[in-house]
Amino acid sequence: MLNLSLARLRQGHRTIAYPAQVPTLPDRFRGLPIVDSSKCPESCRACADACPTNAITIDAKGMRVDLGRCLFCTDCSDACPEEAIHYSQEYRLSTRSRDDLILDGQTIKRAQALEEKSRRLFGRSLKLRQVSAGGCNACEADLNVLGTVVFDMGRFGIQFVASPRHADGIVVTGAVSENMRTALLETYAAVPAPKLVIAVGACAISGGPFIDNPEVHNGCGSLVPVDLFIPGCPPHPLTILDGLLRLLGRLDGPSAAASDTGT
Amino acid sequence: MTASGFTTIRVGQSMPRARIAGLPGFDFHRTITNAVRGGQAIVAFFGHVSSTHGSVELYAVTSDTQHGVLRIGKTTLDSDQFPSITPDCPQVHLFEREIAEQFGVRPTGHPWFKPVRFHSSYRPGHDAWNRKPGETPVVGVTDYYRVEGDEIHEVAVGPVHAGVIEPGHFRFQCHGEQVFHLEISLGYQHRGAERTLVGGPDKRTLHTLETVAGDTSIGHATAYCQAVEALAGCQVPLRADVLRGIALELERLANHAGDLGALAGDVGYLPTASYCGRLRGDFLNLTALLCGSRFGRGMLRPGGVRFDLDEARKQECLSRLESAYRDVENAADLLWNSASVQARFEGAGAVDADAALALGLVGPAARACGIEHDIRQDFPSGIYRFAQVPVSTWTTGDVFARAYVRWLEMQRSVAFIREQLQGFPDGPTHAECGALKPEQIVVSLVEGWRGEICHVAITDSQGRFARYKIVDPSFHNWTGLAISLRDQQISDFPLCNKSFNLSYCGHDL
Numbered sequence: 009m010l011n012l013s014l015a016r017l018r019q020g021h022r023t024i025a026y027p028a029q030v031p032t033l034p035d036r037f038r039g040l041p042i043v044d045s046s047k048c049p050e051s052c053r054a055c056a057d058a059c060p061t062n063a064i065t066i067d068a069k070g071m072r073v074d075l076g077r078c079l080f081c082t083d084c085s086d087a088c089p090e091e092a093i094h095y096s097q098e099y100r101l102s103t104r105s106r107d108d109l110i111l112d113g114q115t116i117k118r119a120q121a122l123e124e125k126s127r128r129l130f131g132r133s134l135k136l137r138q139v140s141a142g143g144c145n146a147c148e149a150d151l152n153v154l155g156t157v158v159f160d161m162g163r164f165g166i167q168f169v170a171s172p173r174h175a176d177g178i179v180v181t182g183a184v185s186e187n188m189r190t191a192l193l194e195t196y197a198a199v200p201a202p203k204l205v206i207a208v209g210a211c212a213i214s215g216g217p218f219i220d221n222p223e224v225h226n227g228c229g230s231l232v233p234v235d236l237f238i239p240g241c242p243p244h245p246l247t248i249l250d251g252l253l254r255l256l257g258r259l260d261g262p263s264a265a266a267s268d269t270g271t
Numbered sequence: 272m273t274a275s276g277f278t279t280i281r282v283g284q285s286m287p288r289a290r291i292a293g294l295p296g297f298d299f300h301r302t303i304t305n306a307v308r309g310g311q312a313i314v315a316f317f318g319h320v321s322s323t324h325g326s327v328e329l330y331a332v333t334s335d336t337q338h339g340v341l342r343i344g345k346t347t348l349d350s351d352q353f354p355s356i357t358p359d360c361p362q363v364h365l366f367e368r369e370i371a372e373q374f375g376v377r378p379t380g381h382p383w384f385k386p387v388r389f390h391s392s393y394r395p396g397h398d399a400w401n402r403k404p405g406e407t408p409v410v411g412v413t414d415y416y417r418v419e420g421d422e423i424h425e426v427a428v429g430p431v432h433a434g435v436i437e438p439g440h441f442r443f444q445c446h447g448e449q450v451f452h453l454e455i456s457l458g459y460q461h462r463g464a465e466r467t468l469v470g471g472p473d474k475r476t477l478h479t480l481e482t483v484a485g486d487t488s489i490g491h492a493t494a495y496c497q498a499v500e501a502l503a504g505c506q507v508p509l510r511a512d513v514l515r516g517i518a519l520e521l522e523r524l525a526n527h528a529g530d531l532g533a534l535a536g537d538v539g540y541l542p543t544a545s546y547c548g549r550l551r552g553d554f555l556n557l558t559a560l561l562c563g564s565r566f567g568r569g570m571l572r573p574g575g576v577r578f579d580l581d582e583a584r585k586q587e588c589l590s591r592l593e594s595a596y597r598d599v600e601n602a603a604d605l606l607w608n609s610a611s612v613q614a615r616f617e618g619a620g621a622v623d624a625d626a627a628l629a630l631g632l633v634g635p636a637a638r639a640c641g642i643e644h645d646i647r648q649d650f651p652s653g654i655y656r657f658a659q660v661p662v663s664t665w666t667t668g669d670v671f672a673r674a675y676v677r678w679l680e681m682q683r684s685v686a687f688i689r690e691q692l693q694g695f696p697d698g699p700t701h702a703e704c705g706a707l708k709p710e711q712i713v714v715s716l717v718e719g720w721r722g723e724i725c726h727v728a729i730t731d732s733q734g735r736f737a738r739y740k741i742v743d744p745s746f747h748n749w750t751g752l753a754i755s756l757r758d759q760q761i762s763d764f765p766l767c768n769k770s771f772n773l774s775y776c777g778h779d780l
Contacts (some may be wrong), residue, residue, distance in 0.1 A: 011608065015601055019546045034556060036563030036578065040601065060475045079478060082569045082577060095563075138435040142462050144485025144776050145437055146566050149529075152435045156548030170433035185779075187389055187410040187436060187459045191430045217478045223463035242566065243483070245552075269498060 018149075023160045027253065027263040031246055033097055038080045039244075040098035041073055042114055047092035058087035061069055061210070061219050075116075076109040076213035076227075079241040100263070102238045102251030105141040106229060109213070109237055118265075119236055121257030126202065130176055131256045137175035137199065138208070141192050142185030143216070146242040147209035151179065153245050161249060164258055172196075175234070177204030183211040183224035184231060196232050206236040208248060208271060214239050275314075277302050277333070277344035282650040285713045291330075296353055299329070299346035304359040306333045306342065311743035312644070313631055314341060314714065314724050316366035318374040319738045320394065321347070322731065327374045329353070329392075330740075331363075332714055332727065334650040341714055351397055355381040362631035365746060371399035376619040385413045387456035388779055393466070410458050411440045418444040418451050426761065430459045432709050437775035445761055453756040455749055460779035468739035472499065472573075472707070480726075481568055484743055489515075489522040489558075490719030491741070492571040494726040497652055498715040499573040502707040502730060507653070510698045511575035512767040513691050516654035518561060518570050520684040523720040525554035527684075528599055530772050533676050535606055537766045538615040546602035552592075553595040560588055563580055575701030580692075589692050596685045603678050616671035620755035620767035623668055631722060632751045633744045634722020635680065638664045639672035646718035660687050673770040690733055707734040721742055721774060743777030 024031055033039070048071075056064040056071075062113040063077035064084060102119045103109050106125035112250050122128060140148050155160040155168065169175050172195045184192060196205070207228055210216035225231060254260040277452035280286050294302070307313065311333040319328045327348045334341050355378035355721040357364045364663065367378040369387045375397025378384070384399075389410040392398045403406065410430075424445050430438030438459040444452040462482050468476060480495040481488040490607025493515055500507055507515075525580035562570040562578040571578055580588065606612050622632070634728045637644055645662040649654045663679035707730050715726045722744030731737040752771045756764060 011605065015542060015546070015605055018601055019549075020541075021596060022549050034559040034563060036561075037559065038563050038569075060478045060613050079568075080564075081478065083474065086577075136511065137431075139431060140435070140437045140460075142776075143437075144482035145774065146482070146485030146488075148435050148437065149486055150565070153548070156546055156552065158549050158552055165290070168435050172431075181463060182460070182601055185459065185461055185463055187779075191438065195431050217464045217475065217482045218464070218467075221463040221467055223461055237443060241482075241568065244565070 010036060019121060023155045023163070026246065026249070027259055030262050032247070037097055037099070037244065038082070038095035040096045040116065041078065041084070041093060042096050043071060043073065043093050045071060045092065046091040046205070049090060052089070054087040054089060054095050055084035058083045061216070062223065070112055072110050072112045074110045074214070075239040076237060077219065078208065079208060079210055079217060079226065080241060082239070099244050100246045100250045100265070101240065101247055102236060102254055103245070104236060106213070106234070106237060109177055109239060119251060119254040122255055127257050128198050128205070129202065131258065134177070135167055135169045135175050136177055136183070137172040137195060138168055138179045139195050139253060140220070141180055141182035141228065142190035143182030143209065143211045143217070147181035147211070149164050149183070150242045151181065151208065151246050154249060159245050159249055160253070164253060166252055172198040173200070175203070177198050177206060178232075179206045179208055180212045180228040180232070181208050183218045183221070183226060184228050185214045185224050189225060189231065192228065192231060204230045204235045206252070207234045208238045208241060210239060210241045213239060216241060219228055224267070275602055276460045277306070277342040279340050280343050281340055282714060282716045283501050283652050285708060285711045288710050288712045291343055291712065293328070293763065294344055294346050294540050295594055296346050296348070299331070299344055300354065300356050302344055303333065307360045307362055308535045309343070310337065311335050313360075313366070314716070314723070315727050315740055315742050316363050316370070317727070317740045318370040318376070322737065327376050329370065330727070332725070334649070336644065339650065343712070343714070347441070351375060351744060352377040352379050354379055357381050358704070361436045361629050364367065365633050365750065368609060375399050375616065386458065388461040390458070390461055393698060395649070405666060408478050411456055415442045415456075416452055416454050422446055423451075432631055437546045438555060439775050441764070443606065443756070443761055443764075448760045450756045450759050450761050450764070451563045455753050457775055457778050460776040462780065464780040465739060465741055467659040468736055471736045477572065483780060484742055484774040485566060486520065486526060486744070487719045487724070487777065488718055489518045489567040489570060490717050490724050492567070493519060493653070494715045494717045494724045496571050496573050498726050498728045499560055499707065499715070500704060501594050501713045501715070502711055502728060503573070503704050504708065505574055505702055505704040507575050510769060511632070511700045512653040513696060514561070514578070514580065514700060515571060516658070517688050517691055518558060519717070520688050521554055521558045521561070522567060523684050524681055525551050525558065526720045527681045528554055530673060530769065531603055531606065531771070533769045534616070534766065535612065537769055538612055540606065540609060540612050542676055543605050546598065547632050550595055550599050550602065557588060557591055557595070560584065560591070566672070569703045572701070574704035575699070577626070577701075579700045580695070585692055585695065589689065592688060599681065606674070613671065615766065617667070617669060619763050621667060622751055622755045624664070626754055627668065627751065630750050630754070631747050633747045634774040635676045635746050636751055637722070638662065639676045640668035641666045646716045646723050650716050652716070653709065654691065658687060660684070661696070669697065670766055670770040709734045721772070721777070722748065741780060745777040746774040749778060
């Protein structure tokens, strides 16, 4: 017992002060990609051609980056001859619609909170059923970590539950393999209404690294109605937490800011 | 060529495919069974459709740790069936089922002939279960082994499980609390990874391999890069090898820390569960300090690494590593000194060494049975050629042993990283990696944190991948979990499952 108490003292209090304080991320963290198109050479397509999931489109309308396809890898910045594209420390990336993930500038229209009725139902108690559907397990790992003491999402009333019958919604990860299609649909059907769907990670939004493989459905958007999109490969736990708190209207303090130039 | 007809090849050595002589089926079969009886292990056993004659070829790679070499052999099938090698050599059981599923050839006499990933044959018109064309297999629908009796009940779990965890199906035959038999049926995470690699490398290849098993990105990326570097004749600078080794050991540390916490949680010991939950994140953040990604995405590339450690970053890494290690030591000691935890861990889910050898288990699960196999020792590549990590083993093969081996490995990984950080060689972190040589074969082995990762690459006449075989350590070990549940109480299933902590997606690909 004494050992236990000493250990408890030693291990200390580790929960981060977020959202009251802006969190620190690793300095090499790859958040929102920023493009300075003034540096782009005439008709250069290096980044678009290098992108493994074709997340970058360059056409007559200009250049667009689809965060839902983006793997946040270094291929575009490695390929750019003019250092016109780089990653910022911006970790707040969640949106309510698929279209809001397609950026033509630095502005990202972040997720608005649910309407008032849903906020009253879910705002202080959100029980979620996780459905792992043809991914790589990294998103699942960083979802799990939200329950550990550093992030402690339990303090916001958010919790993963064992059964869809106990849940307010599902959190989908993975590109949705054909072999998980039925399980995903049945799990969603088993959640009592009103219910939410949260898509976490590039796979769940667009297929991610497995995009267009015949074995997958390019994410869950064609199968269930998604209320919140959280991009990343995998999204940093803070990106996920920011998305969830935004949805619930629980985010205030210095980390809020609905949309800005993402520096 | 050796007396047996198999060709000797070293790990990470690119060799012309033509040097592998095709053997008649009987000799191929006999060489494999003799090799395993003589103490070798099956590293890979897979099929390939030859572009020259359209028949199915079978390749087998065995590891001879005594001589530090691999042996590789090949046979061409002249019909849609071949005599199963499994009755003589259980280690190949799942490989034969995989070959059947992928290429529509039937291993006759296979004692457990069922689908692996529940997908259609890659050769239309050839289906090992005689399914009609256009009839796609339904995942999880197969004949499950059943025990009949009045008091027997069957428990089915999954694919969707209670926790935040990947999907799989577990079918228990129980008598009260006691499990007579567990059958595991997977395939839910099948994304078609191997198939997309054919014709590469291209801009998606490295990303596919980093996400084959997303918590083993460094392990699989290392195996891939080493294969490509061998095929291109590219020599990786030593500084890059050191950084790769540090990244691989950090990946091992993060996952082992998480596993100790998860095991503690499963026996209701919340202090260690809580501390290790945090500490796993601390190790992941060290990987992120190195390359920006907690899971090591983007760290490696063919020819070397993408990120370097300057002096300041090195010192920060060292000090954070020491701090995390002291805290993990504190958290783990609570486990070993708690009678209630030991009462649950000891004796649970025991696998005996003979079964482990017969099934070809790898990684900590095998070392927990006293089997001293570790790729870093047996077939070292990269920095492990110069810096040896002692092999961690225990003897009892139970949950305690699998937990304790993880703790021993953590200590050794920390010592390794400390030593590498203190003696950093100068030089570049990347060398140019050119085109791949045509008509070559290479086998790449890495000791990932779950065990032996194997990649076999075969190039065509253009130097593109004609075949890319991935064997995640989980492919060897899922059967070990099934065996470990025999005569255990069903309530110990989560504990045994976590003590193995296998990858569903690594198995399903």
